[in-house]
Amino acid sequence: MNRSRHFAIYQSIPVLALVWLASAGSAYAQAVNPLQSDPRAALAGGTIFRAQCATCHGADAKGLETIDAPDLTLIWTRSGSTEESVFRTIREGIAGSIMPPHGFPDAEVWMLVSYLRSVAVEGTTDRIAGNTERGAGLFNDNCSRCHRVDGTGGSLGPDLSNITRRRPLDALFVSVRNPSASIARRYKPVAFLTAENERVQGTIKSEDAFSLQVMDSNQILRGFTKTELTDLTRDGQSLMPAFEVNMLSESELNDILTYLQSNHDR
Amino acid sequence: MKKPSIRVLVFVGTLVSSLSLSWSSIANAQDLDGPSFEDILDGFSDPSRWLTYSGDYSGTRHSPLSQITPDNVDQLRPVWTFQTGTTTRGRGFETTPLVDNGVLYVTGSNNYAWAIDARTGRAFWQYRRNLPNDLTYGASAPVNRGFGMLGNQLFMLTLDAHLMSFDRRTGDVLWERELADYQVGYSATMAPLVLDNKVIVGISGGEYQTRGFIDAFDPVSGERLWRFNTIPGPGEPGSETWPDDPAILATGGGGAWMNGSYDADLNLIYWGVGNPNPDYFAENRPGDNLYSNSIVALDANSGELRWHYQFTPHDINDWDANHVPVLANIQWQGEPRRVAMVGNRNGFFYVLDRVTGELLLGKPFTATTWAREIGADGRPIVLNDGSQGCLPDPWGSTNFYPPSFYPDLDLFILTARETCATYVPEEPANTRGLSNNGGTVFIDEEQGYGALRALDIHTGELEWEFTYPSPTFGGVMTTASGLVFAGDHEGNFMAFNAENGENLWHYQTGSRIWGAAAMTFMLDGLQYVLIPSGTTLTAFALPNP
Numbered sequence: 001m002n003r004s005r006h007f008a009i010y011q012s013i014p015v016l017a018l019v020w021l022a023s024a025g026s027a028y029a030q031a032v033n034p035l036q037s038d039p040r041a042a043l044a045g046g047t048i049f050r051a052q053c054a055t056c057h058g059a060d061a062k063g064l065e066t067i068d069a070p071d072l073t074l075i076w077t078r079s080g081s082t083e084e085s086v087f088r089t090i091r092e093g094i095a096g097s098i099m100p101p102h103g104f105p106d107a108e109v110w111m112l113v114s115y116l117r118s119v120a121v122e123g124t125t126d127r128i129a130g131n132t133e134r135g136a137g138l139f140n141d142n143c144s145r146c147h148r149v150d151g152t153g154g155s156l157g158p159d160l161s162n163i164t165r166r167r168p169l170d171a172l173f174v175s176v177r178n179p180s181a182s183i184a185r186r187y188k189p190v191a192f193l194t195a196e197n198e199r200v201q202g203t204i205k206s207e208d209a210f211s212l213q214v215m216d217s218n219q220i221l222r223g224f225t226k227t228e229l230t231d232l233t234r235d236g237q238s239l240m241p242a243f244e245v246n247m248l249s250e251s252e253l254n255d256i257l258t259y260l261q262s263n264h265d266r
Numbered sequence: 267m268k269k270p271s272i273r274v275l276v277f278v279g280t281l282v283s284s285l286s287l288s289w290s291s292i293a294n295a296q297d298l299d300g301p302s303f304e305d306i307l308d309g310f311s312d313p314s315r316w317l318t319y320s321g322d323y324s325g326t327r328h329s330p331l332s333q334i335t336p337d338n339v340d341q342l343r344p345v346w347t348f349q350t351g352t353t354t355r356g357r358g359f360e361t362t363p364l365v366d367n368g369v370l371y372v373t374g375s376n377n378y379a380w381a382i383d384a385r386t387g388r389a390f391w392q393y394r395r396n397l398p399n400d401l402t403y404g405a406s407a408p409v410n411r412g413f414g415m416l417g418n419q420l421f422m423l424t425l426d427a428h429l430m431s432f433d434r435r436t437g438d439v440l441w442e443r444e445l446a447d448y449q450v451g452y453s454a455t456m457a458p459l460v461l462d463n464k465v466i467v468g469i470s471g472g473e474y475q476t477r478g479f480i481d482a483f484d485p486v487s488g489e490r491l492w493r494f495n496t497i498p499g500p501g502e503p504g505s506e507t508w509p510d511d512p513a514i515l516a517t518g519g520g521g522a523w524m525n526g527s528y529d530a531d532l533n534l535i536y537w538g539v540g541n542p543n544p545d546y547f548a549e550n551r552p553g554d555n556l557y558s559n560s561i562v563a564l565d566a567n568s569g570e571l572r573w574h575y576q577f578t579p580h581d582i583n584d585w586d587a588n589h590v591p592v593l594a595n596i597q598w599q600g601e602p603r604r605v606a607m608v609g610n611r612n613g614f615f616y617v618l619d620r621v622t623g624e625l626l627l628g629k630p631f632t633a634t635t636w637a638r639e640i641g642a643d644g645r646p647i648v649l650n651d652g653s654q655g656c657l658p659d660p661w662g663s664t665n666f667y668p669p670s671f672y673p674d675l676d677l678f679i680l681t682a683r684e685t686c687a688t689y690v691p692e693e694p695a696n697t698r699g700l701s702n703n704g705g706t707v708f709i710d711e712e713q714g715y716g717a718l719r720a721l722d723i724h725t726g727e728l729e730w731e732f733t734y735p736s737p738t739f740g741g742v743m744t745t746a747s748g749l750v751f752a753g754d755h756e757g758n759f760m761a762f763n764a765e766n767g768e769n770l771w772h773y774q775t776g777s778r779i780w781g782a783a784a785m786t787f788m789l790d791g792l793q794y795v796l797i798p799s800g801t802t803l804t805a806f807a808l809p810n811p
Binding site: 059 | 353354399400697700706732733734735757760769
């Protein structure tokens with residue numbers, strides 16, 4: 001079973017002397033982190049992070065699902081995400097959201113950027129040795145009914161456009177061979193009988209004490225009142241079939257992942 | 267002498283009666299002067315009022331109102347919604363509005379505040395404090411739990427650790443006093459407890475290099491009357507439970523950030539004290555660390571300690587005892603007893619004699635693996651320090667959000683959290699102005715859930731429960747008509763049958779109900795029920811009572 005863990009409370013580490021950092025001066029206009037070569041910057045940034053940011057984003061920056069605070073270890077996987085853009089987000093906040101602007105000295109914002117770099121998720125860093133074209137065909141045949149790449153494909157499973165940036169290769173293999181090993185929130189499976197005697201299978205998008213919000217297996221968003229449902233099960237088995245070697249060979253899987261990785265280059 | 271004509275007499279009579287009518291309708295003496303200490307002491311006796319955080323000094327949050335009943339509560343409808351326009355980083359809209367003469371007095375996050383027309387939800391005035399840019403957030407989040415009120419004065423605490431007084435008619439600031447230096451990590455969020463010529467407040471900041479305290483201020487002059495330090499000074503009683511080191515005592519934590527209760531007969535206030543500093547790393551603070559994680563009974567005139575009971579000696583799990591102590595006069599094993607009841611973050615429900623501090627009952631109300639029983643010496647028999655997982659997480663088996671006591675049923679009703687966490691302590695940096703938890707906690711989010719639970723106060727046994735999908739942070743209010751009102755983390759505001767926990771009504775507010783409990787009052791023959799949620803305050807009433 002997936003034990004989704006996060007640091008909920010601050011982790012404390014010794015604070016580095018910050019005095020030298022004042023010399024970093026005003027660097028807002030810079031595109032490059034002036035402290036990026038100094039390993040102490042990430043440590044000091046971590047201390048600031050735990051004091052100033054962890055309430056919402058968690059002490060390990062992985063976000064707090066219960067308050068919808070995003071996982072900051074994934075910010076570098078977004079296209080267009082640069083050190084300057086992250087600096088700007090911290091400095092200016094996100095208009096219209098709960099993320100406020102922060103008036104820290106520039107040097108401290110750069111330390112936060114250094115820290116966020118240091119906790120960035122490890123994606124698939126090596127080039128995968130497969131055939132892109134063959135992979136595109138295999139993806140189309142096996143995956144695209146439920147998964148999207150670049151806006152094309154289904155929605156029952158997660159969008160895979162950036163997946164090789166977000167997950168290491170071995171984790172991607174596990175997700176294909178044994179998808180029930182770890183099921184992300186918002187993709188947990190559910191099945192039930194409606195008041196009209198319709199058997200519904202789907203993934204839980206949201207839930208409260210009285211209602212369920214699901215995407216059914218036809219990829220239609222539907223809401224239900226729990227008291228009208230019977231035979232409700234959540235057996236923990238992903239809606240995605242387990243692609244064993246006899247269904248998808250090692251080299252075919254490599255081709256698909258090569259196709260997904262090549263997506264970043266386009 | 268010429269007699270006045272009938273027409274003139276009629277005119278004069280009309281004039282007199284219309285003058286007196288308009289005078290009484292605009293302002294009787296009570297309205298002009300505002301509520302007195304005696305009015306607050308009368309608690310719920312005037313159904314049009316809710317004058318202090320819990321509605322009365324007892325902290326039971328049990329209203330006598332009975333227009334809304336188990337039979338008609340399914341007809342409950344929103345009447346208006348007030349939008350605060352201010353968000354709460356990481357937490358919730360935690361206030362309890364006060365109401366007097368049709369006007370609500372409401373505080374919001376980021377030290378906003380309003381006077382609002384209780385009939386329509388329209389604001390008379392708004393206040394917003396200009397907070398410093400370098401706030402240290404000693405309270406963890408920019409929340410506020412409400413006003414205190416006396417006469418025409420309102421009292422509010424601020425995130426930069428000040429106590430402010432306002433004119434309730436205009437929102438004008440009358441005075442403000444600094445409680446402590448926010449740059450160290452001090453902050454303040456609770457609703458001031460107003461007694462006779464005293465405003466009692468407690469400080470936040472136990473995760474920082476602070477020393478907690480409870481203060482009493484003169485409401486008119488703003489002069490500080492007394493201070494009770496929750497961590498003793500060198501040589502003072504209780505200091506023997508700490509290392510012999512003034513520096514450690516001076517930064518021992520022990521925030522007092524939640525509302526206390528008051529017994530006017532005993533002239534004692536009852537107050538919960540928070541965690542010692544640092545939270546998880548305890549090698550430098552061997553001992554019980556009094557008065558952290560305790561309830562203290564203080565003389566209201568002097569602030570002197572009468573008794574204390576420590577729920578969690580030598581806390582290493584951040585289980586602040588910042589709960590509203592619930593006071594009741596009950597029959598205990600055939601004898602009348604004046605008790606204080608607490609559902610604690612450590613997972614135990616306690617009943618204490620509030621005259622002496624004697625422990626009468628301590629029973630777990632969750633699956634807490636920290637301890638399962640209290641020994642004959644009144645101390646918990648600790649089984650697990652947290653390193654092995656599956657204690658309550660640092661948010662606790664319950665938290666500061668109010669519980670309620672239903673006297674006719676002898677039920678203590680609270681929101682419980684079933685959670686699992688592993689604690690990894692690490693020596694902190696002890697830096698002024700930075701939080702100082704001293705370690706990391708791994709919370710297993712897969713396993714958590716919440717529940718509304720009703721406990722038999724005589725045994726601590728579970729009488730009924732209603733479960734929620736996730737660990738919940740909403741408070742509870744009960745009404746004498748047999749109803750329980752509660753909020754959950756998914757945003758539902760709900761009503762239950764107090765006798766059996768059956769859900770009778772729910773309304774999706776659109777945002778989690780976090781840290782807040784409902785309040786209720788009568789106006790124009792209607793019983794209103796109010797709940798804050800997200801950035802809104804919503805008022806409910808029956809369409810045709």
